[in-house]
Amino acid sequence: xxxxxxxxxxxxxxxxxxxxxxxxxxxxxxxxxxxxxxxxxxxxxxxxxxxxxxxxxxxxxxxxxxxxxxxxxxxxxxxxxxxxxxxxxxxxxxxxxxxxxxxxxxxxxxxxxxxxxxxxxxxxxxxxxxxxxxxxxxxxxxxxxxxxxxxxxxxxxx
Numbered sequence: 582x583x584x585x586x587x588x589x590x591x592x593x594x595x596x597x598x599x600x601x602x603x604x605x606x607x608x609x610x611x612x613x614x615x616x617x618x619x620x621x622x623x624x625x626x627x628x629x630x631x632x633x634x635x636x637x638x639x640x641x642x643x644x645x646x647x648x649x650x651x652x653x654x655x656x657x658x659x660x661x662x663x664x665x666x667x668x669x670x671x672x673x674x675x676x677x678x679x680x681x682x683x684x685x686x687x688x689x690x691x692x693x694x695x696x697x698x699x700x701x702x703x704x705x706x707x708x709x710x711x712x713x714x715x716x717x718x719x720x721x722x723x724x725x726x727x728x729x730x731x732x733x734x735x736x737x738x739x
Contacts, residue, residue, distance in 0.1 A: 588665035589621050592658045599654065611635050612650045616689075624663035624693035626655070629710070632685050642680040643716075648707065649675050651689070652719030656703045659691035660723045664701060667726035671700070678715045686710040699725045 595604070596618070602610040614635065620627040636647035653673060660668050681687055688708050695702040705719040 589623055589662045591665065592662040593618065593621055595661065596654075596658050608650065609654055612647050613654060616651075621662065624659065626659045626662065626691045628655070628689040628691075630687050630689055630707075632681050632683050632687065634683050637683045641683050643683065643685070645675075645677060648677075648681075648717055649719070652705045652707075652717070653721070655689060655691045656705050656719060656721040657723060659693060659705070660701050660703050660721075660725075663693045663696070663703075664725045668701070668723045669726075670721055671724045672720075672722040674720045676718045676720075678717060679709070681707075681709065681716050687716060688713075699727075701725055 598604045599609045600613055600616065611633075614633045615631045617629040618626065619629055630651075632643045636644050638644040652675060653670065656673075657668055657670065686709075688710050689705065690708075691703060691705040693701055693703050701723045703721050703723060705721070707716045707718075708714060709716060
């Protein structure tokens with residue numbers, strides 16, 4: 582159980598570092614600003630999010646590229662909480678069902694659906710808060726390295 586909790590904690594530390602622009606390119610922090618973690622366990626995470634002005638398209642909707650970026654950040658965080666291993670996205674698909682306006686409140690759920698050894702499938706759903714209408718669903722297949730993050734960090738220091 583402690584190893585499971587450790588991987589969840591490490592994934593949340595990574596996410597907080599992204600939110601604070603300590604890692605990444607700044608785009609990630611812009612896309613994820615105002616993201617609030619509401620639940621975190623091994624392979625399952627939930628978030629509340631108010632769509633910020635910075636990710637608006639010309640019509641005042643949540644830009645689909647910014648939404649896809651969020652899905653591609655949340656999916657790996659959830660996968661890492663499950664595997665505690667270095668991971669890479671090998672397949673990424675987004676289905677858009679509706680739009681969300683700037684300043685609209687949404688809920689995001691990310692869940693590991695399948696574990697096929699070194700391949701992990703995670704689904705990230707974005708729903709309108711209140712009525713639960715699906716806005717978008719991201720499906721990611723992630724490849725898991727056999728090494729932990731600590732092992733990779735140690736190898737880089739050599």
